Amino acid sequence: MTLLRISEAARFLGVSDDSVRRWVASGRLSAHTDGTGRAAVDGVEVAQLVKDGNGNSKGNLNGTSDDGVPSSARNRFHGLVTDVVMDTVMAQVELQCGPFRVVSLMSAEAARDLGLEPGMPATAIVKATTVIVERMERTERTARADG
Known part of the structure; x- marks a missing residue:
């Protein structure tokens, strides 16, 4: 354990x-x-x-949007837009979602259509074919039930 x-x-x-x-x-x-x-x-x-869902984590594990619409995307991170860098073609949007910084690249058109600007709330929805998981090693703090 x-x-x-x-x-x-x-x-x-x-x-x-x-x-x-x-x-x-x-x-x-x-x-x-x-x-x-x-x-x-x-x-x-x-x-x-x-x-x-009994903690207060802002993630969404049940595959529904906040308004209950079913979705195949299981990873939703609610946060605050902290930066938007845009040229004529692409936009880089940065969100702070709890302790996590999430950066999204999208078309400038999409960013304009959404009206994204620093200070506004937004949700990052992640659907990925590859997610790399690393084990979090805790050196002197490793806590095992067997001592």
Whole structure:
């Protein structure tokens, strides 16, 4: 079993550390202690909360838009437009989606049609044929249930 520190779980769930502590106190997440004696929660339980949509993560895992329209795209990141660089043909649009910076290249026509400008809310919808996943190694902080 992989154990996550309270702060790590909070980051993945999109909530505060205090919210995770309250969920542990209420039994929503089970309490554990990691190898360093710090409070921790089960990574599988945190993953299930994210999948069930019970955290506060702004992603969308169920394949529907905010207005309920079905879509094959499963990855939606709500954020704020921070920059738009446009020439006559192409536009580069930068969004800050929680802790993530998402950059999209699109036609200048599409950016103009959407009226994209810094400071406005927008949603990045990602549909990719290839996504590379790297394992997050935690050196001295590695927390395993078996010590």
